[in-house]
Amino acid sequence: MEWKVFLACAAGAHHRASAVPCQDAGHYQAIEGGVIGVVCDGAGSANQGHAGAQFLAQQVCMEIARARKDERWQDGDGVAARALVLAVLQGARNQLLENALAQELSLRDFACTLVGCIATAAGGYFFHIGDGFGICRQETGQTVLSRPENGEYAEETYFVTDETWQEHLRLTPIPLLTRGAVIGLMSDGTAPFAVDRQRTGFFGPFIDPVVNFLRDASELDGNRALLGVLDDEKTLSITADDKTLLLALAG
Amino acid sequence: MSNVIPDVALIDNSDERAPLVLVLDCSGSMLDDGKVDLLNEGLKTLESELKNDPITARCGRVLVISFGGDNNVEIMGDWTDAMDFTPPKLVAGGLTPLGTAMKCALDEVEAQKVQMRGAGVSYKRPIIMLLSDGEPTDDWQDVAADCKSAEAAHKVNIMAIGIGGQANRQILGAFSAKGALNLSGLKFKELFIWLSRSIQAVSRATTGGTVQLNPVDSWAQVQT
Numbered sequence: 001m002e003w004k005v006f007l008a009c010a011a012g013a014h015h016r017a018s019a020v021p022c023q024d025a026g027h028y029q030a031i032e033g034g035v036i037g038v039v040c041d042g043a044g045s046a047n048q049g050h051a052g053a054q055f056l057a058q059q060v061c062m063e064i065a066r067a068r069k070d071e072r073w074q075d076g077d078g079v080a081a082r083a084l085v086l087a088v089l090q091g092a093r094n095q096l097l098e099n100a101l102a103q104e105l106s107l108r109d110f111a112c113t114l115v116g117c118i119a120t121a122a123g124g125y126f127f128h129i130g131d132g133f134g135i136c137r138q139e140t141g142q143t144v145l146s147r148p149e150n151g152e153y154a155e156e157t158y159f160v161t162d163e164t165w166q167e168h169l170r171l172t173p174i175p176l177l178t179r180g181a182v183i184g185l186m187s188d189g190t191a192p193f194a195v196d197r198q199r200t201g202f203f204g205p206f207i208d209p210v211v212n213f214l215r216d217a218s219e220l221d222g223n224r225a226l227l228g229v230l231d232d233e234k235t236l237s238i239t240a241d242d243k244t245l246l247l248a249l250a251g
Numbered sequence: 252m253s254n255v256i257p258d259v260a261l262i263d264n265s266d267e268r269a270p271l272v273l274v275l276d277c278s279g280s281m282l283d284d285g286k287v288d289l290l291n292e293g294l295k296t297l298e299s300e301l302k303n304d305p306i307t308a309r310c311g312r313v314l315v316i317s318f319g320g321d322n323n324v325e326i327m328g329d330w331t332d333a334m335d336f337t338p339p340k341l342v343a344g345g346l347t348p349l350g351t352a353m354k355c356a357l358d359e360v361e362a363q364k365v366q367m368r369g370a371g372v373s374y375k376r377p378i379i380m381l382l383s384d385g386e387p388t389d390d391w392q393d394v395a396a397d398c399k400s401a402e403a404a405h406k407v408n409i410m411a412i413g414i415g416g417q418a419n420r421q422i423l424g425a426f427s428a429k430g431a432l433n434l435s436g437l438k439f440k441e442l443f444i445w446l447s448r449s450i451q452a453v454s455r456a457t458t459g460g461t462v463q464l465n466p467v468d469s470w471a472q473v474q475t
Contacts, residue, residue: 153375154375196264
């Protein structure tokens, strides 16, 4: 099975107007027969949220790729996979803390959410802390979601940098994948138009034209086109938030 | 190859709401200096400001509670989306049952939350804005304590605002941990423009963000 992966991050009106950098970041890495992807959303209340998001997206991707070689990934019950993801996140947090202390800052200054996936034809996992969505849609339409976790209010969520991050780490198994499957990772700014109203999967009238286009696109053209969609002025009347979308297409 | 993806539907599938309750003094003293007329004008300004911003028009959800008469508290219509908000015509006269009105506001907020949760609608922290030109004529102390507790538990954000020189700012301030502010002159219009901008800020607040409201100098009296 071959994979094509596309990623775009667009700053929202909120941050553009105040000349604040986009707080979202995404990263992906090809592995043998599969893909690893991570999307992070820096907290608006953290002054280094964008730096935290960038660091963790890249670092976690890299370390998951390394940890994947561990045989325990193959255990079907998810317990071993959870332990491996916990270890990767713990390591990344430790490094981020070192960076923070070197700048006389705290981990909280780098607060961000994280939604990631590791997927091959044999299946895989979403790993998720906070809001955003992970969605896997098979060619048949069957869908698996990793939904956002919010507090009581829509603007409250959980961060990798929280003390209680382990309690909020959620792993969702991804089943066996066949050609035509689509995996999406997105920040909460993208969800209002990329997820359906019932929150059961992708919003077809949005995702289908995008996927049809990307199947025939080069990585460069596809990423540009995806950014064009996220930057479309119609999104400005939907959300003022930053918008990130990573799409992995199994072909 | 073109870099424009054709036929992509970009519509909002989310149902997020930013609830606002206005608790408005309609006691007899609001007839003095045409205060109630200015308040009615201010509500019309709020209506147009809310409707002018597409995100606020869709996310804002408004309820008006008036108090006056023979210790009457009236919920003036149902909760309405900002895009459908038509301000009620307020008529002044009678007493100031402010405590009962605030109790009613707290109850309405919690009932609305239950309804929204049941419908799978996510929401921002509700705002209650209290406007009064006097002091309560009913029992208010327990309700004021309940209001402060509700704020401390992050259930609601309360703004208490005094109108004119007869407003008892000390009592009004007991309803919010932030104390009370006084309206400068009778700048209802400026107040409601500010309120609409605040609802805009709340509607657009990014996840995990702290909502920074605009400065209040356009309408608040500077304390000396």
